[in-house]
Amino acid sequence: MSVINLKASEVQTREARLGSITGFAGTAGELVGCARAGTLKESERSFSQCMGCSSGNAFCQFSMIQDAIVVNHAPVGCAGDFFTFNFVYRVGQMERDLSPVIGRYFSTNIEEQDTIFGATQKLADTIRKAYERVRPNAIFITTSCASGIIGDDVEGVANDLSEELGIPVIACFCEGFKSKIWTTGFDAAYHSIVRKLVKPPEKKSNKVNVINFWGSKIFDELLNPLGYEVDYIVPFSTVAQLEHISEAAATIQICSTLGTYIGAALEQVYGVPEIKSPPAYGIAGTDRWMREIGRVLDSQGEIEEVIAKEHERVLPKLEEYRNKLQGKTAYLTAGAAHGHALIALLQELGMTVQGAAIFHHDPIYDNGDVVSDALAHAVNTYGDVPNYNVCNKQAYELVNILNKVRPDIMIARHGGMTMWGAKLGIPTLLIGDEQLSFGYQGVLNYAERILESLDNKEFVINLAKHSTMPYTKWWLEQDPFSFLRSDLDVKIY
Ligand code: SF4
Known part of the structure; x- marks a missing residue:
């Protein structure tokens, strides 16, 4: 279990805190075994095509707080993905029945001479100008490789400006070069929120925090009848909501x-219990998750009634979907825990998961409990998965494996990955809304979307006929892990 230290201005990276890795090839069961035995080692790549950045992940969380603004203390190139955050924010607001306002994002535009003379004055000026324009209730500063390398005193500027403007001005240390695991940026954002924005509790409320990205509001239906209100955090929340x-x-x-990180921080620092269970994807996972909710919220009786009712409603329909999907094969690429949950979901539907390219692996979570390990849950409940690759979006590995296993469908969680399946003529399903497949209804939703994709192959078949692939025939014939140094003897099935 990691110890949350709110006195430190920055959070430790996932590599240092949890022993997380970005390189592995083997089976899912072997990965779980290594993680449990404490023998998990990073398999280094001698060639890397691309990487994500912690700063972007931190920014993504702040960029959707309704009444806050974000100042990226960085060269303007680091602001290249502002438009994506704004797009997701605007679409997400509509899904949450909010008026779609534009995101308020600013860059200090660190230039060459600033890297010599320092850029703290530029940061202070940017914050003042942004405050005058927008009058937000909080300002978050995200740092960058450049601000970290020149050693700007970002915390000092934030503290001074907080006093001057009378609102929280909060530094978030998320320099891209510090971690190979870009989800360290989520931890950095949450660390700064818990450290500088969240107030100690004055009373206990009937609210339940749901840490989520965006997507549909599915938790009200379950929790309102139990007497609880839902606070969806952090995207689309307000500063006042986060304070409590x-x-x-x-x-x-x-x-x-x-x-x-934020789940463990709220539990360790303020005693807010975290639901510790595999996430509710697939029937077995949902049953366990529901029972844990019932235990923590002292609503076991009501939860058992919901489980019984939902089983009665969902299981016959699930059987129909299983009959249609039995024997179909799938390959998956997604972020870690959600990818693990989708593996369980696909197996629940009777499909054969031929492999997965998952962006990183955390052998343990901050709360130290192993029950929440969704990959262990999938392997123990439904069986092992071959061709399991921890792969931080290295498209060359993905295309090579896909070309060898040729699944009936490729499932992707991130937009940029879908084209690889389509270019090979493999039907590819992208679902950005994690809530769509959550819980009992989620199993049915997902099955329906898979069937729709399998029924509409013409587009990808034609696309593949007219597409070119940047990878040569030579590469596609090689071992996909030629550039990955692994201790395991890996075979592609
Ligand atoms: S913070 Fe560093 S890694 Fe991230 S976008 Fe900027 S330069 Fe690139």
Whole structure:
């Protein structure tokens, strides 16, 4: 279990805190075994095509707080993905029945001479100008490789400006070069929120925190009848809402990769219990998750009634979907915990998971408990998965494996990955809304979407006929892990 230290201005990286890795090839069971035995080692790549950045992941969480603004203390190139955050924010607001306002994001535009003379004055000026324009209720500063390398005193500027403007001005240390695991940026954002924004509880409330990205509001239906209100955090929340999340009755995580740090921080620092269970994907996972909710919220009786009712409603329909999907094969690429949950979901539907390219692996979460390990749950409940690759979006590995296993469908969680399946003529399903497949209804939703994709192959078949692939025939014939140094003897099945 990691110890949450709110006195430190920055959070430790996932590599240092949890022993997380970005390189592995083997089976899912072998990965779980290594993680449990404490023998998990990073398999280094001698060639890397691309990487994500912690700063972007931190920014993504702040960029959707309704009444806050974000100042990226960085060269303007680091702001290249502002438009994506704004797009997701605007679409997400509509899904949450909010008026779609534009995101308020600013860059200090660190230039060459600033890297010599320092850029703290530029940062202070940017914050003042942004405050005059927007009058937000909080300002978050995200740092960058450049601000970290020149050693700007970002914390000092934030503290001075907080006093001057009378609102929280909060530094978030998320320099891209510090961690190979870009989800360290989520932890950095949450560390700064818990450290500088969340207030100690004055009373206990009937709220339940749901740590999520965006997507549909599915938790009200379950929790309102139990007498609880839902606070969806952090995207689409307000500064005032975040100040009081320490008063909640419990914290739910839609994905442990996203919420491991803030869930543990709220429990350790303020005693808000975290729901510790595999996430509710697939029937077995949902049953366990529901029972844990019932235990923590002292609503066991009501929860057992919901489980019985939902089984009666969902299981016959699930059987119909299983009959249609039996024997179909799938390959998956996604972030860690959500990818693990989808493996369980696909197996629940009777499909054969031929492999997965999952962006990183946390052998343990911040709360130290092993029950929440969604991959262990999938392997123990449904069986092992071959061709399991921890792969931080190295497209060359993905394309090579896909070309060899040729699944009936490829499932992707991130937009940029879908084209690889389509270019090979493999039907590819992208679902960005994690809530769509959550819980009992989620199993049926997902089955329906898979069947729709399998029924509409013409588009990808034609696309493949007219596409070119940047990878040569030579590469596609090689071992996909030629550039990955692994201790395991890996075979592609
Ligand atoms: S913070 Fe560093 S890694 Fe991230 S976008 Fe900027 S330069 Fe690139």
